[in-house]
Amino acid sequence: MGIDLALLWAIIILFGILMYVIMDGFDLGIGILFPFVPGKEDRDTMMNTVAPVWDGNETWLVLGGAGLLAAFPLAYSVILSAFMLPLIFMLLGLIFRGVAFEFRFKASDARRHWWDKAFICGSVTATFFQGVTLGAYMHGIEVAGRAYAGGPLDWISPFSVFTGLGLLAAYALLGCTWLIFKTEGELHDRMLKLARPLVWTLLGVIAVISIWTPLTHASIAERWFSLPNFFWFAPVPVLVLLAAYYLLRLLPRQPHAGPFVLTLCLIFLGYSGLGISIWPYIIPPAISIWDASGPVQSQGFALVGALLIIPMILIYTAWSYYVFRGKVAVGEGYH
């Protein structure tokens, strides 16, 4: 045999979702933070920091879906039909968020507040239901034969609502530190003040999930707390604490890119933690990536494209960020 196609595809999809969480995370975070910044000029600036890139950021979500369909059609059909309602709520949120970028500047002054609200509600809705879906996914999906066997509302649980709220905190921190990175002046200072409570909130969320999941799922407790796993995975929580410590220390020192980079580390570590808990199940709690694999012919064909093209995508995406590098100043050239 040689190449483990299922493993490679799992890595590609996990990478795609991570890229999405990070990149659309700060876009959505800006929408979540909008209510804390009432001024129109500041809001213009906030949107301008992501206007040229949000569409590319969102594309990683489409790659996640398409990759899942290509490589693990069973997982795609079961997971998506299990979470039909929260996913459609998320999509509707993303619709309002996405069109607000153009519509907000097109509307008359009297109507603009509607698209501000659409941007806020869209971002919050999309984030919350992504988090809810994540929580429900961790919890597991009932399968009979090759189809989802649960009810339409099985995704609602205290845990999934908590992860929904938790993701709001995570994206808010991403958006906040992104703005520290990309703005200056009053907006920059305001974000510096917001960052501290957000870091503590996110740490709280991570702590609660780290306690909650092993208590309710024996397999997750086994994964983390058995030997020698405990020593292999211990660096994850240790690094979370280190990153948070440096982040909090950095905030009073008029930082720029630093808090954003450290938040990326936090998000990456949290994401890894969830991955460690679930691996190698693609439909928790019982169907592994190998069980859910599509035909070799499909995985192989799509893999060639993914391996050739993803590096090119990363290069021209980086170029696009480079073109729009630097601080977005407040109020300049705008009347």
Add this chain to the structure above:
Amino acid sequence: MDFDALMLARIQFGFTISFHIIFPAITIGLASYLAVLEGCWLKTGDRVYRDLYHFWLKIFAVNFGMGVVSGLVMAYQFGTNWSYFSDFAGSVTGPLLAYEVLTAFFLEAGFLGVMLFGWSRVGPGLHFFSTVMVALGTLLSATWILASNSWMQTPAGYEIIDGQVVPTDWLAVIFNPSFPYRLVHMGLAAFLVTALMVAASAGWHLLRRNDTPAVRTMLSMAMWMLLFVAPLQAVVGDFHGLNTLKHQPAKIAAIEAHWENHPGRGTPLTLVGWPDMEAETTHFALEVPRLGSLILTHSWDGEIPALKDFPKADRPNATVVFWSFRVMVGLGLLMIALALWAAWERRRGRLYSSRPLLRFALYMGPAGLVAMLAGWFTTEIGRQPWVVYGVMRTADAVSPHGAFEVGLTLVLFIVVYFIVFGAGTVYILRLIRKGPAAFAPAAPVEGGPGETHTPSRPMSAATEGETRAAPVMDQG
């Protein structure tokens, strides 16, 4: 899954994809048009092209945003609503969709930012390159998604093993029998949609005596496009129809409301009528003897398979596709008429002043979209009752949801789509009403290449005001 939930799921898919298809069609046509405009500007230095580029760029931006968000819905709906289809055929449609994302969506998104906001941040060559990449992305996107759609119409290059589709020959999957016809037909449709939109915008301004060189250039370019593409589309459509006759004869029989053959009398062409699926006849039929044979078999007494040759359960709904097909063809003929009339008036030097012609061009503005949707209904409803033609029935493809959740989400989609895309349409029409203006690059204080600041003016590509230095009205 009861019947109601299946019907609701079909309505939901039809509703969301019909809305969605409008935006990419305009995106495909406009992106190529923008690439041509920017190319002309760089080659000739004629400011008319630059002004037109920026005028249509704003409309492109609003439209593109709507295409992105409505398209995202499609990528997930296959799983939420059609899980058995995804599990059964995802091995074919999944990799095709993945290639679309990899080669097209990222290309568009990656260069879109520079195209919309980078005019004064990169050099002219690099900006033109970005526009071309976006245009290329739109065409690649259409290619992959139509390969996938065509495979569902005329599946090839696969085996079914353990109840799953397994692709055996990817070239045969992609270049399945109907793919080349559908790709060309749909690509030309996108160009027609855009040309008619551009022509109608120009017509509107000329009718209001806003006669500027930019408006004239718009009309002239659109009419040249129409003159070449509208007749070509008719020829391509004919080939596409013959291809459908070969591979999906039931669809053609339904389109023509052709119930049975009478040996020796050839196949008539029913011009109008009301096909009745229950009574298996066409009420009020107005027929031209033997014309069907001439068109479909290119012979005097050729026969085509008739609806009664197929079991009742395998017949597409003739009432719908009979009429959707006629709407498409009728509008296509009107497009050819518009193109010929415009060519004649151009020869007489009256292209920009013939008010009846301008009014006709204005009314034909939405004709491209309506014809495209009608054609889309024809081919998709004509594929029923199959989701993968001859392989999987639509009724077996749908997710095991109840009518409640499918109905709830359908209502939500309808409400949200009408609010959001209604507002978007209003904004686009408002932009068109303003008309092309002389483009003055935004104050380059912070914007030049190598500058470290991103301009902080509202970064909506559709911002009014900042790109409008002085109206160029009343020049003509």
